[in-house]
Amino acid sequence: MSSKAYRVALSASGAALGAIAAYWALLAARQGHILFDTRKLPVVALSGDFSTYSHTVPGGMVRGYVYHPHGEAALQDLFVYFAGRGEDVRATAKALHWLPEGFGFAAVNYRGMADSEGHPSEIASVADAVQLANHLRKAFPHARLHVVGRSLGSGVAIQLVAQQKFSSLQLITPYDSMLEVAKKRFPLVPLSLLLRHQFNSLAHCIGVAAKTQVLLAERDDVVLPERSAKLIAAWPTPVSVRTIAGSDHHSIIGFEETWLLLVDFALTAVLAMPEAV
Template identity: 85%
Template sequence: MSSKAKVARIALSASAAALGSIATYWTLLALRQGHILFDARKHPVVHLSDDFSTYSHTVPGGMVRGYVYHPQGEEALQDLFIYFAGRGEDVRATAQALHWLPEGFGFAAINYRGVADSEGHPSEVASVQDACQFANHLRRALPNARLHVVGRSLGTGVAIQLVARQSFSSLQLVTPYDSMLEVAKRRFPLVPLSLLLRHQFNSLAHSREVAAKTQVLLAETDDVVLPERSEKLIAAWPTPVSVQTIPGSNHHSIMGLEATWLHLIDFALTTVLPEPKAA
């Protein structure tokens, strides 16, 4: 065999190996994308105080678990934040920041399937189904509370689809995106995501059905959800939307800052109708 033929054979083998590796990588992404997208893994146990009550419902593979914070008791709740977390976030850890909530405010959240103490297989469809079921439970359990939906990062896609299906007092989106497909393209530039990605969280499309009063909170610096992804969603929003940037925040720190919670609280309070004046 000539030297040229040997070089060609080696190059062909290398190309075949590279293509095989790419195909394997794409297959792994296709099969495991739910776990990758939601960062479905267990976390160290976070112990909560007696101010929380627990929630659960059965899903294929186990239970979805959540928590409701009502420090003055359920009867005293006037406003309740229903929170949908970011990727890999354990809502029990986020609940450590609730000392900023004033009297009359509560907090409710579930962990996505497969994340933290919830079981089952995560997916876009499952997360929205679980959100609807959780919201229905809260309406029955707390009929006198005003319900405000809050989503962060990945959870903004869940929050928007929930509010497109049910009525709430307000919707607040922290570091939102127009679609998960567009966000993922930046991380996986060589993958045909439009063909492989099943959980696209097309918030741009679902937002057309949203009628709730809406606020968007942006991080001062964000290298996960780039500003253009949020700006495209904001520009297409069907109703007037308040937009605030949290000073000194980034994509990961924003929910741990007092300023974020004060904006959430203030906006929720502006949705409360004033008492009618006496005749």
């Protein structure tokens, strides 16, 4: 190789390495917004069956909603829901007509997502979950609280239930750690060094004592089956596992069967442990 060709090759290699480094730096800087998918979505209007919730965070307000169509006095069981990536909980509320009388639903949008402000992160989402749960215990002291986490939100749900006592925990398409899930999407990125929001559910599940159910999609190319299987195998207590026929990672939350199984398991957990939590 001539000296000129060598210099050209060296320059090209340097430019490629620089581009890779710049890409890694962008991922590191924007990883919270990428992980939570904070792109703005169309506003979803809610009915009068919802009351609003909010608390102040750096950069603005976290906003959420509580569904109690038969009035607060009739609320016996309340799903405390933590959404998947890019999910506006107001859109998820369209499926709540499958909940029977006595059941309600409460959720917040993650920081920077939909109508919530602030900067998303693992630490922030868990802190907001704790604050929401504390509020619900005071606002609805006679309601039994059941935590539900979907996909990304399963990592939030597990950390919350590891800290507080709840009547049940249900996980929809959960994973062992976000680091392992992200490796599929970014195979050439040193994620173990760059990823700050690792949601290591495998480590946090050790502290979970609540009765637990896992709902899996029949087809899931986002959270691969081995990621869910590894978490289930490590679970510290017996866990019920069901698969929603015909569903995939994105559609599972819209299936009637999903909601009926959530309700059935919550009631079964209450019968096994009748005292309110």
